[in-house]
Amino acid sequence: MRTPWMAPLALLALAGCDDTLYGSTEVVEGEGYDAVVSVFDGSCVSCHSDAGASSFGNLSLEGDPCDMVDAPASAYATDSNGDPAYLIVAGDSGASVLWHKVEDSGAFGGVMPPGAKMDQANIDIIANWIDQDAAGDCAAR
Numbered sequence: 001m002r003t004p005w006m007a008p009l010a011l012l013a014l015a016g017c018d019d020t021l022y023g024s025t026e027v028v029e030g031e032g033y034d035a036v037v038s039v040f041d042g043s044c045v046s047c048h049s050d051a052g053a054s055s056f057g058n059l060s061l062e063g064d065p066c067d068m069v070d071a072p073a074s075a076y077a078t079d080s081n082g083d084p085a086y087l088i089v090a091g092d093s094g095a096s097v098l099w100h101k102v103e104d105s106g107a108f109g110g111v112m113p114p115g116a117k118m119d120q121a122n123i124d125i126i127a128n129w130i131d132q133d134a135a136g137d138c139a140a141r
């Protein structure tokens, strides 16, 4: 049986569900550079802004994601093998501190955003962009 008041109720239930699972983060659709920027806008720049970066790992995520390619992480100078750790290694998400943080691998401290992993779709957008597109997208910069 369908009654008109059930639709708003269902929406409320959905919104409540999102809050529990993903905190204030936003699930992004799409792929590639623009989708990565949308993930950062929806889930990261509340802390990682140009103005606030110094309090949050010295990292602003308001700008060009390509700025992170081959940039050393501030808090994590080396990986567990003693090799230099970079925020993004184009073509290799597994070597990218950024991916370890959103995937909660534990290799470089706690998960980003703090508290709970994002929806897997957001994490995949970042991983796929690093693995497939970052080298090409960032080569000309």
Ligand code: HEC
Residues within 6 Å of the ligand: 039, 040, 043, 044, 045, 046, 047, 048, 055, 056, 057, 058, 059, 061, 072, 073, 074, 075, 076, 087, 097, 098, 101, 102, 109, 110, 112, 113, 114, 118
């Ligand atoms: C509630 C605030 C907050 C949010 C939201 C947040 N971060 Fe962070 N972030 C921090 C803090 C605090 C640190 C420093 C501690 C640490 O490294 O875990 C940090 C550090 C980092 C670092 C390590 C930087 C370095 O060079 O050492 C990365 C990478 C990072 N965040 C990525 C992200 C990404 C990507 C998102 C969004 C998906 C995100 N963060 C969302 C607070 C936040």
